[in-house]
Amino acid sequence: MTADRTPVIDLPYTKRTLDNGLDVIVHEDHHVPIVAVNLWYHVGSKNEQPGRTGFAHLFEHLMFEGSEHQNSGYFAPLQAAGGQLNGSTNADRTNYWEVVPTNALELALWMESDRMGFLLPALTKERFETQRDVVLNERRQNYENRPYGLALMAIVASLFPPDHPYNWMTIGSAEDIRAMEFEDVREFFRTYYRPANASLVLAGDIATARAFELADRYFGDLPAGVKPAPVSASASLDGERRLLLEDRVERQRIYMAWLTPAMYAPGDAEMDLVGDMLANGKTARLYKTLVYERRVALDVSAAQQSREMAGYFVLAVTAAPGASLTDLAAAVDEEIAKLAAGGPTSAEMERAEAQAEANFVYHLQTVGGFDGKSDQLNAYNVLCGDPGFFAKDLDRYRHATPESVRAAAQQYLRPDRRVVLSVVPRGRTADALPGSEPVAVS
Amino acid sequence: MAHAPIDRSAAPALGPAPTFTFPGIERHVLPNGLKVRTVEHTSAPVLTMALQIEGGSGADPAPQEGLASLVADLVDEGTGELSAIDVSDALSRIGGDYDVDTGPDAIGFSLTTLARFADRGAELMAGLLTRPSLRESDFARIRQLRIDRLRQIRDIASAVAERAFLRLLYGQHPYGHAPLGNEEALRAITLDDAIAFHAATFRPSQTTLVVAGGMRHAELLAVAERAFGGWQEPPTPAAARTPASAMAAEPTSRRIALVHREAAAQSELRIGHLAVSRRTPDYAPLIVMNAILGGQFTSRVNLKLREEKAYTYGARTSFDWKRGLAPWALSTSVHTASTAEAITDASAEIEGIRGSRPVTEGELAHAKAALTRGYPSGFETGAQVARAVSQLALYGLPDTYFSDFVPAVSAVTAEQVTRVAAQYLDPSRLTALVVGDAQVVRESLHTLSFGEPLELPLQM
Numbered sequence: 001m002t003a004d005r006t007p008v009i010d011l012p013y014t015k016r017t018l019d020n021g022l023d024v025i026v027h028e029d030h031h032v033p034i035v036a037v038n039l040w041y042h043v044g045s046k047n048e049q050p051g052r053t054g055f056a057h058l059f060e061h062l063m064f065e066g067s068e069h070q071n072s073g074y075f076a077p078l079q080a081a082g083g084q085l086n087g088s089t090n091a092d093r094t095n096y097w098e099v100v101p102t103n104a105l106e107l108a109l110w111m112e113s114d115r116m117g118f119l120l121p122a123l124t125k126e127r128f129e130t131q132r133d134v135v136l137n138e139r140r141q142n143y144e145n146r147p148y149g150l151a152l153m154a155i156v157a158s159l160f161p162p163d164h165p166y167n168w169m170t171i172g173s174a175e176d177i178r179a180m181e182f183e184d185v186r187e188f189f190r191t192y193y194r195p196a197n198a199s200l201v202l203a204g205d206i207a208t209a210r211a212f213e214l215a216d217r218y219f220g221d222l223p224a225g226v227k228p229a230p231v232s233a234s235a236s237l238d239g240e241r242r243l244l245l246e247d248r249v250e251r252q253r254i255y256m257a258w259l260t261p262a263m264y265a266p267g268d269a270e271m272d273l274v275g276d277m278l279a280n281g282k283t284a285r286l287y288k289t290l291v292y293e294r295r296v297a298l299d300v301s302a303a304q305q306s307r308e309m310a311g312y313f314v315l316a317v318t319a320a321p322g323a324s325l326t327d328l329a330a331a332v333d334e335e336i337a338k339l340a341a342g343g344p345t346s347a348e349m350e351r352a353e354a355q356a357e358a359n360f361v362y363h364l365q366t367v368g369g370f371d372g373k374s375d376q377l378n379a380y381n382v383l384c385g386d387p388g389f390f391a392k393d394l395d396r397y398r399h400a401t402p403e404s405v406r407a408a409a410q411q412y413l414r415p416d417r418r419v420v421l422s423v424v425p426r427g428r429t430a431d432a433l434p435g436s437e438p439v440a441v442s
Numbered sequence: 443m444a445h446a447p448i449d450r451s452a453a454p455a456l457g458p459a460p461t462f463t464f465p466g467i468e469r470h471v472l473p474n475g476l477k478v479r480t481v482e483h484t485s486a487p488v489l490t491m492a493l494q495i496e497g498g499s500g501a502d503p504a505p506q507e508g509l510a511s512l513v514a515d516l517v518d519e520g521t522g523e524l525s526a527i528d529v530s531d532a533l534s535r536i537g538g539d540y541d542v543d544t545g546p547d548a549i550g551f552s553l554t555t556l557a558r559f560a561d562r563g564a565e566l567m568a569g570l571l572t573r574p575s576l577r578e579s580d581f582a583r584i585r586q587l588r589i590d591r592l593r594q595i596r597d598i599a600s601a602v603a604e605r606a607f608l609r610l611l612y613g614q615h616p617y618g619h620a621p622l623g624n625e626e627a628l629r630a631i632t633l634d635d636a637i638a639f640h641a642a643t644f645r646p647s648q649t650t651l652v653v654a655g656g657m658r659h660a661e662l663l664a665v666a667e668r669a670f671g672g673w674q675e676p677p678t679p680a681a682a683r684t685p686a687s688a689m690a691a692e693p694t695s696r697r698i699a700l701v702h703r704e705a706a707a708q709s710e711l712r713i714g715h716l717a718v719s720r721r722t723p724d725y726a727p728l729i730v731m732n733a734i735l736g737g738q739f740t741s742r743v744n745l746k747l748r749e750e751k752a753y754t755y756g757a758r759t760s761f762d763w764k765r766g767l768a769p770w771a772l773s774t775s776v777h778t779a780s781t782a783e784a785i786t787d788a789s790a791e792i793e794g795i796r797g798s799r800p801v802t803e804g805e806l807a808h809a810k811a812a813l814t815r816g817y818p819s820g821f822e823t824g825a826q827v828a829r830a831v832s833q834l835a836l837y838g839l840p841d842t843y844f845s846d847f848v849p850a851v852s853a854v855t856a857e858q859v860t861r862v863a864a865q866y867l868d869p870s871r872l873t874a875l876v877v878g879d880a881q882v883v884r885e886s887l888h889t890l891s892f893g894e895p896l897e898l899p900l901q902m
Contacts, residue, residue: 019445031485033460034819069450073749075739080808081456082815101815103457110454118450133752140707141755141775147597205460221447248705250593282530292526295583298590320590351534358537358556365486365823 009361011390013377014208018216020224021196025377025387026211027203029367035204036368037098037108039116040378042199043192044092045172046165046231046309054135054172055180057089059188061131063096068118070111081107088370089170092308093382095375099368102205106214113218116198119189125182132180139171147249150441151423152314155257157441158241158419159312164233166310174442194225199381203374204367235259235310243421244429244436251298252431253318254325255421256332260313260412263306264384269396270408271304271313273352277344277405278302278315278335283351285335286317296323296331308383313412325422325433336413343406356397360390462818464844465827467834468659472666474673475647479831480662481654483824487557489655489665491567492550492828494835496648497681499621500546500766503639504614506631508588508623510643511544513636514551516584517644518542520575521566529570536562544621547765548836549643554825557655564669571644572673581633589628596900599703599710599775603877606701606898607712610873611692611769624901642681646673650835654828692716696872698785698892701900702880708754709781709878713788714771717866720763720837726850727858728761728866733809734859735759735795736772740808742791743772751787753780765837770867778879782886785874792872796864806856814848 015025045056064074064087078085081104087096098108143149153169160167200219202211237259261267278286279302290297302315317328344352366372380389421439422432429438470478502509518540519526533540536559543550551571555563595601605620612618651670653662692715718728729737736743736759747757757774772792776784795801801809821827821844834843874892876883887895 029485032818032822033462034816034822070453073740076808077453079738079740079812080815082811082817082819084816084819099816099819101818102460104815106454107456110450114450130749130752134748134755137708137752137775137777138755140777144707145599145775147594216445217448220445248597250597251590281534282527283534288527291587292583295586298587298594318594347531351531354535354537358539361486361488361537361556362539362554365488365825367822 009357009364009394011364011373011377013387015381015387016212018195018220020220020222021227022219023199023381024212024215025199025201025381026206026208027201027367027373027377028206028208029203029373030205033102033205034099034367035102035105035202035206036372036374037100037105037112038201038203038368038374038378039096039112040199040382041094041193042197042382043094043228044090045168045170046091047192047228048165048168048172050162050167051176052184053168053176054170055184055188056094057170057172058132058135058177058180059185060087060089060094061135062123062128062185063087063115063119065127065131066122067111067115068121069114071122074111074115078104078108078111083108084369086370091166091170095378097368097370097375105202105206109214109218113222116193116195116219117222119193120186123185128182128185132177135177136174139174139177143171148247148253148423150247151245151255151421153441154243154245154439155255155314155419155421156312158243158439159237159257159259160235164235165231166235166307190225191228195219195222196224196227199378201374201377203372203377231309233309237417237419240416241419242433242436243419243439244432245421245423245439245441246426246429247423249423249425251318251321252325252422252424252428253316254328254433255423256315257419257421258313258412258414258417260304260311262310263308265311267408267412268304268306268311270400270405271311271412272306273397273400273405274339274409274413275303275313276352276355277339277348285339286332289335290317290328290331294331296320297328325431329420329433333415336409340406340410340413343402346402349402352400353398356394360394459815465821467831467841469841470663472646472671474671475675476670476673477650477835478663478666479650479652479835480659481652481827481831482657482659482662483654483827484656485822485824487656488554488824489557489560489563489653490552490554490824490828491564492552492652492832493567493571494650494652494832495549495644496547497643498545498548499619500616501643501681502616502619502623504616505627506635507619507627508621509631509635509639510549511621511623512585512588512628512631513639514542514544514549515588516576516581516636517570517574517640519580519584520577521569521573522575524569526580529566532566538563538566546617550832552825552828557657560655560665561668564665568669568673572670574640576633576637576640578633581636585628585631588622589625592622592625592628599706599708599877602701602703602900603710603712603875606699606877606901607771607873607875610699610875611714611716617764617766639681641676641678645675645680646670647675648680650832652828652831652835654824654831693871693873696870696874696892697896698874698876698887698890699896699898700880700884700887701875701877701898703877704879706778706877706879708775709778709876709883710775711781711784711788712771712773712875713785713792713872714769715868715871715873716767717761717770719767720765724862724866727854727862729813730806730809730851730854731795731801731859731863732759732761732770733813734801734805735791735863738809738812742795743788746787746791747774747776747784751780751783753777753784757788778882781876781878781883782890785890785892789869789872792867793869795860796867796869797860800860801856803856806854806859810851810854813851817848
């Protein structure tokens with residue numbers, strides 16, 4: 001292995017905080033004449049209340065509709081400059097990004113700062129109502145009209161108590177979305193869309209000093225606002241909950257879900273590795289046993305979902321014709337028990353280390369977008385307060401041991417502390433695991 | 443203290459456009475006939491190999507629809523002493539990212555790996571593609587998984603629509619089926635068929651290998667030579683090609699088809715017809731026209747159906763490029779109640795751009811700028827570059843294509859856009875497809891000028 005000793009890989013940056021509290025992080029990469037602008041607001045569906053779900057995401061849509069000085073859609077001017085742009089909302093944060101040719105950086109900053117400071121004068125009830133309908137369509141397309149599309153909603157609603165904001169998915173409930181009021185938008189904007197609650201990364205073909213100068217020029221005069229208090233909530237499971245969902249699906253599928261450590265917390269990286277060892281690739285234990293050898297499953301998946309306040313681990317197995325969910329559940333339990341007792345093999349650890357390194361290197365190839373370096377720097381800055389976390393993040397995986405992985409599997413993947421969901425074709429409720437309670441998701 | 447407010451009244455002007463030098467491509471041919479193209483690309487310590495084999499799903503011998511894609515899926519199930527599990531293990535150990543894509547005209551394999559594992563990756567790739575085990579037990583398992591997959595995607599409206607639309611447009615032409623094929627055909631395919639297809643198709647003379655990474659051309663070539671130099675052209679004859687020009691007779695009037703999906707929340711829509719080959723000299727005006735009509739967020743179609751009418755989360759139009767005659771189509775998923783209105787509005791947009799509402803200078807400038815100014819951003823990663831160079835090989839485009847692209851698009855005029863819209867888009871022979879709740883939408887479809895709806899069974 002010495003010949004394969006890994007080189008140092010890192011993601012250098014410079015960080016400054018403007019007087020109004022806006023974090024600005026700059027990373028230079030001169031391979032291609034483009035600059036990535038990436039802005040995180042530390043607000044997501046975790047800042048919503050029961051009965052008002054889906055608001056953070058609907059708000060994200062409104063951010064593309066216009067602001068005081070750019071009072072029409074945000075796509076036209078940036079695309080005409082050769083830029084790409086998008087945004088996304090999850091439980092913990094909302095991000096907005098542009099990737100522009102170097103000569104359009106100021107345009108992107110002018111627009112991004114305008115909607116941070118001057119969104120409300122341009123926001124009309126008509127724009128709000130149109131986007132509310134667009135979001136309802138997004139929900140139909142990506143959840144209601146998609147096989148197994150409602151499964152995760154049922155799972156998080158059972159894993160987390162009703163007053164825990166991870167109890168609902170970011171898209172929100174259709175009923176809540178329909179009930180949203182235009183007036184609610186203003187307060188939400190004033191509370192969360194402030195420099196003190198945001199973090200800006202500029203990455204790409206730009207000199208660091210120039211990047212800071214431009215960031216201060218466009219964002220420096222915006223009033224700071226008050227940094228919102230962090231949300232806190234806790235969740236625990238005291239038994240196994242069995243649920244049943246009928247869906248428009250050809251094959252039944254069993255999901256299992258557990259509460260796990262939060263993002264970057266001890267055990268989080270180990271659970272990531274557990275997910276890979278169980279279901280990622282043909283060497284993974286569940287794939288090898290259930291799909292490759294016994295041929296009782298069509299596909300398997302397992303992954304740690306890392307979130308700011310808590311994590312959860314979701315595993316899914318789709319039954320092959322003739323296989324019962326009860327048998328599959330037993331087979332999964334057996335594989336988890338083996339991993340929790342014996343831990344991973346040395347081959348599994350070697351693969352995990354090589355894949356972790358490759359994933360980190362591949363991450364360094366693009367400056368912008370949802371997977372680029374700029375978004376990664378913001379994730380580190382906002383979620384662990386350290387944009388320089390890249391090397392430490394990789395170390396979390398390099399330092400994992402067979403024992404730490406085994407212990408995590410044993411501690412978190414307990415058969416008596418989980419949610420088990422059977423998704424069955426409509427009318428075939430008898431195919432669910434015994435004792436499963438029907439759940440209504442809409 | 444925050445500094446004094448700045449004047450925000452006008453958008454900052456764009457500075458002078460940055461210059462960008464597109465990666466140079468070197469061409470080589472190994473003694474066995476393998477075409478190799480090397481590209482020096484240094485953004486990360488990573489190497490990408492993209493291997494393209496002539497003859498994709500369009501080369502499936504009738505009636506064996508799905509054979510090319512099945513064989514492509516089967517090759518990483520083992521080589522030499524390695525089982526499928528061993529192959530997966532070997533890929534993991536080099537941080538390999540292996541991908542297979544069976545298109546209508548070619549099968550593409552790609553492997554991205556850490557640069558220090560370049561030779562191990564290339565050797566593994568060569569083993570899989572040139573000496574796959576093709577064992578009965580793996581064949582039976584993979585075939586069964588694909589049959590099960592076919593059954594599963596019956597529940598995915600967009601997949602149902604894609605398959606039904608290809609069949610409507612192309613009939614029994616080899617482009618008329620999706621790469622996955624259909625269940626009846628898959629059941630009839632044997633291991634011997636797979637072995638014969640591999641021998642007739644996976645040949646150095648029919649393959650282009652692109653190697654992109656942070657090494658000199660000579661070193662990149664040497665990686666290819668060491669791994670693929672020993673590949674021998676089989677003595678058996680190569681597969682015959684279906685001429686891409688042979689098309690079924692197309693309808694001369696509008697038509698609409700309906701696939702029932704009970705209680706569907708949305709209707710999946712496709713509206714279009716066969717249009718033009720990727721090799722057309724009108725490529726530049728066509729992509730500008732498409733960008734304006736439906737190829738970008740600010741297109742006429744998306745602004746109408748999403749931003750103005752809120753029928754949908756998004757609507758777009760595109761060419762599904764092929765060497766032969768390729769379709770142009772609008773695709774979207776709309777709220778069930780808005781199905782007929784969406785078809786009417788979409789048809790009006792298609793009609794409009796042909797002359798009654800010609801592109802404005804503003805739309806033209808916007809579309810050209812969007813297509814050209816951001817063009818270099820598609821050359822960030824070695825994998826992007828390798829894929830782009832593979833496309834040049836697939837469509838027989840020159841090595842200067844990348845540097846010619848911006849001038850070619852910039853030269854497009856409004857007259858050309860209207861001319862190609864009128865020439866290649868034909869509202870009088872549009873085929874519309876609705877995958878949705880027939881009980882709810884059937885009546886409203888009769889009100890459209892698309893004739894009697896043709897109700898199609900769900901065929902997979």
